[in-house]
Amino acid sequence: MYHLIYRSQATQPFDASQLTRLLEQARASNLHQDLTGLLLYTPDQQFLQVLEGDEQAVRTLYYEHIMHDPRHDDCFVISEGVWTHRSFPDWKMGFLTDQHTDELTKPGFLEISGLRLVLSLLASNHPGLSRLLLEFVKRYDKIG
Numbered sequence: 493m494y495h496l497i498y499r500s501q502a503t504q505p506f507d508a509s510q511l512t513r514l515l516e517q518a519r520a521s522n523l524h525q526d527l528t529g530l531l532l533y534t535p536d537q538q539f540l541q542v543l544e545g546d547e548q549a550v551r552t553l554y555y556e557h558i559m560h561d562p563r564h565d566d567c568f569v570i571s572e573g574v575w576t577h578r579s580f581p582d583w584k585m586g587f588l589t590d591q592h593t594d595e596l597t598k599p600g601f602l603e604i605s606g607l608r609l610v611l612s613l614l615a616s617n618h619p620g621l622s623r624l625l626l627e628f629v630k631r632y633d634k635i636g
Contacts, residue, residue: 494547502537
């Protein structure tokens with residue numbers, strides 16, 4: 493199972509409807525390519541995304557599409573390589589955000605305050621990923 497984790501900066505703020513559209517697009521595309529993962533969006537307009545699946549599909553999505561998406565810039569790969577299994581097997585794209593609106597109660601969205609559950613599921617299989625996610629969002633929620 494191949495994974496790629498990157499961080500980027502949104503070129504403008506995303507509101508709830510834009511985040512919903514982004515999630516819906518990602519889920520449709522990822523379902524077709526058998527990709528799973530997680531996307532974080534923070535109040536300072538940063539994204540952190542975990543993609544996992546077939547190596548060619550992951551690399552093509554990132555290097556040919558995501559890097560050239562005008563909605564963000566400063567893309568930086570944090571990690572990529574082989575994992576023994578998926579970290580997010582049931583998430584065609586899960587989404588963590590700090591925004592609290594009715595629109596973001598759809599399946600696939602999880603407020604950052606709900607990260608504790610995600611971390612507990614990851615901790616035994618991918619402790620490094622668990623720590624990375626916690627570090628990325630710790631300034632927005634008291635997870636302790």
